[in-house]
Amino acid sequence: MNNLVIFKGHTDGILVLLDNNTDFENIITALVRKLEENKNFFKNSDIVMKIKGRVLDMIQKEILLEILSAKNITQVSFIDFDELSDPIDNxxxxxxxxxxxxxxxxxxxxxxxxxxxxxxxxxxxxxxxxxxxxxxxxxxxxxxxxxxxxxxxxxxxxxxxxxxxxxxxxxxxxxxxxxxxxxxxxxxxxxxxxxxxxxxxxxxxxxxxxxxxxxxxxxxxxxxxxxxx
Known part of the structure; x- marks a missing residue:
């Protein structure tokens, strides 16, 4: 479960890689654990976070946003489509x-x-x-x-x-x-x-x-x- 959610440093903030081959419930559990393990890093900091690795529906995005906002992480983007494809089909x-x-x-x-x-x-x-x-x-x-x-x-x-x-x-x-x-x-x-x-x-x-x-x-x-x- 350690590799279901991976944090990587990024020039614009933190890149979060989500495993695409597990249930969303496991992603939630792994994310909460990662945030708790790194709580001192996120405390009192203005973090920009980009999330990618799997396609999320709007409800799943809102669940993740609620979890992150509890840690005062409010600047979040989801990269969940092929950036090389026609953007209008995203x-x-x-x-x-x-x-x-x-x-x-x-x-x-x-x-x-x-x-x-x-x-x-x-x-x-x-x-x-x-x-x-x-x-x-x-x-x-x-x-x-x-x-x-x-x-x-x-x-x-x-x-x-x-x-x-x-x-x-x-x-x-x-x-x-x-x-x-x-x-x-x-x-x-x-x-x-x-x-x-x-x-x-x-x-x-x-x-x-x-x-x-x-x-x-x-x-x-x-x-x-x-x-x-």
Whole structure:
């Protein structure tokens, strides 16, 4: 079981290799053990972690994120598709198709989505373009967009932008940024376990990628200009 989960140093953080020939339950057990063995290393550190080696569905990813967030590891990306293949056929797109079939409360838009009103727990929006929400996104609600997400209200649920990974520089903007989880392309982040909050500046904020790390900052004109150039 020692080789089911392997930690390797990486220029951008830690690369985690998962065994592809065992049950997911064994992966969980091995990961928890590895984290406990190295708890002093992860304590009070800002770790960026990349996970690869096997294809994980969204539920499995969320389980791993919950385990890692308990150790204050909130910057996580999953490399679970062949980087040499056409990005539009990657796992993220396939996940969207599977979710639609199994969730009657899911609404899919073929272009940019404009939603007015509160997005409530259990509701899910999927947009093949960008998603613009005029209202609050409650805990338990989900937004998935192939491009960008803008919430003209409080983002308290989950939001995943850039799900079509050929789309460059995805971002999420919210007037109140307190999501349960956010994702930009292949990168996911959860709020730190102690606070369960991100920056919380009481002002419009933007989540964006910089060198493979999700940052959340107050909206700045220069920052926006650099992203669209």
């Amino acid at each position: 796992l993220n797109i396939k996940i969207v198709e599977e979710i639609i079939e199994n969730k009657p409360n899911t609404i899919k838009y073929s272009n940019t989505c404009y939603w007015t009103g509160i997005l409530r727990s259990g509701q899910e929006i999927i947009s093949e373009g960008s998603a613009i929400i005029i209202g609050d996104v409650n805990p338990g609600a989900v937004i998935r967009a192939y491009e960008n997400i803008i919430v003209l209200g409080n983002l308290n649920g989950r939001a995943f932008a850039g799900m079509n990974t050929i789309f460059e520089n995805p971002y999420i903007i919210a007037y109140g940024m307190n999501p349960e989880q956010i994702g930009l392309g292949e990168f996911l982040a959860t709020a730190p376990r102690e606070t369960k909050k991100f920056v919380g500046l009481n002002a419009p904020e933007i989540a964006y990628l910089n060198s493979g790390v999700i940052h959340v900052d107050k909206i700045d004109i220069k920052l926006m200009q650099s992203m669209i150039q």
